[in-house]
Amino acid sequence: MNITIEKIAYGQLLAKSQPKPILNEEDYDLALAELGSLMSQEELTLEEETLLSLWGLLIEEYESKYYPIPEATPQDVLLHLMEVRELKQADLVGVIGSKGVVSEVVNGKRAISKAQAKALGEFFNVNPSVFI
Numbered sequence: 001m002n003i004t005i006e007k008i009a010y011g012q013l014l015a016k017s018q019p020k021p022i023l024n025e026e027d028y029d030l031a032l033a034e035l036g037s038l039m040s041q042e043e044l045t046l047e048e049e050t051l052l053s054l055w056g057l058l059i060e061e062y063e064s065k066y067y068p069i070p071e072a073t074p075q076d077v078l079l080h081l082m083e084v085r086e087l088k089q090a091d092l093v094g095v096i097g098s099k100g101v102v103s104e105v106v107n108g109k110r111a112i113s114k115a116q117a118k119a120l121g122e123f124f125n126v127n128p129s130v131f132i
Contacts, residue, residue, distance in 0.1 A: 003046060010047040019054050022062035031059050074117070074131045075108045081124050082106075095123045 022028050038044065038052045072080070082088075092102045096116040104110035112120065112131045121128030 005047050005050055009045070010050060013047050013051050017051060017055075019051070019058060022058050028059070028062055028066075031055055031062070035059060072130075073108075074112045075106070077130045078106065078112070078120065081126070085124075092120075092123075095119050 017034050019031075019034070020027070022031050035052065035055045038048055038055065041048070044052065082092075089102050089106050090099070092106070093099050096102060096105060096112075096119055101110065105112055105116065114128075114132065117128040117131035120126075120131050
């Protein structure tokens with residue numbers, strides 16, 4: 001099934017919105033405003049969805065350059081998930097091992113094994129690969 005956008009309608013949206021590469025914070029703020037405006041609508045036309053995707057790509061490119069997200073270690077992910085769920089080390093006993101094993105994993109003295117990553121993935125309902 002081939003769905004095509006209506007060129008005149010899309011051209012009018014482009015003329016109004018004027019998407020362009022984001023080069024500074026002012027451009028970034030304008031891009032976020034355009035994205036927010038589109039996202040606040042209940043229903044989008046195909047042309048508006050296309051423009052939304054374009055703004056999203058431009059914003060993603062800028063953010064990856066100026067606001068990079070640091071790589072999280074498996075321990076960082078575990079500590080974050082524990083904090084969010086207000087869990088203590090004792091809550092993981094039985095999930096990934098004994099009290100001593102849990103302590104070593106949480107404190108970064110022991111790497112998370114594949115079996116533990118699988119168990120943590122099931123426990124936290126996330127992809128186990130975040131723990132490897």
